[in-house]
């Protein structure tokens with residue numbers, strides 16, 4: 851069974867009418883992903899469901915462990931652009 855890294859993106863949780871909603875933020879930029887309304891017994895439970903959804907929209911840097919959006923992810927190196935900038939189009 852593969853080891854699934856813990857989803858630790860910065861987030862803001864809101865609750866409304868008994869539902870939870872999470873907004874996850876890229877570790878580098880202002881990009882966010884907002885989940886749909888989540889029905890759960892507790893905030894902990896809701897976070898687990900939200901993380902399953904949110905992790906599909908972010909990538910984990912294997913060096914600094916931040917979760918970043920696709921735009922800031924260097925998939926060749928499996929790290930973020932801060933740790934290993936992609937080779938630019940100049941040169």
Ligand SMILES: [Zn+2]
Pocket residue numbers: 911912913914915916929930931932933
């Ligand atoms: Zn990084």
